[in-house]
Amino acid sequence: MAKEGKRFLVHIELAGADIRRLQALVPPLHEAFQRMSNGNYQQAYHSPARDTLGYLLRTALAAAQVRARLKESGPSGGHGRFPKPPILASHDKVLVLEIGEEFDAREFKDKLEPWLRHH
Secondary structure, three states: OOOOOEEEEEEEEOOOOOHHHHHHHHHHHHHHHHHHHOOOEEEEEEOOOOOEEEEEEEEOOOHHHHHHHHHOOEOOOOOOOOOEOOOOOOOOEEEEEEEOOOOOOHHHOOOHHHHHHHO
């Protein structure tokens, strides 16, 4: 049985990662990945300063759509007149790479390889 959607590595470089920004950013970021992937995502890595983050996800969306869900305003979801602000700021950077069937994650054996093999 073929798995639906594509696997992506989403690499995020934050233009500033103080503790207050991270506390405000991480919950909506995880909610976005949850919605995009129906729960089929995992944080892959982060830098010690938490200004660089990586996530693995399987989704039916295209790479450009994944990026747009993080960087562009969205509908309010309620009766509000104003759209939701983007999750990431305009000066943050996002790279969305598709992961094909062939990969080598030996050095990340404990964290990445199990997710990649099963998703």
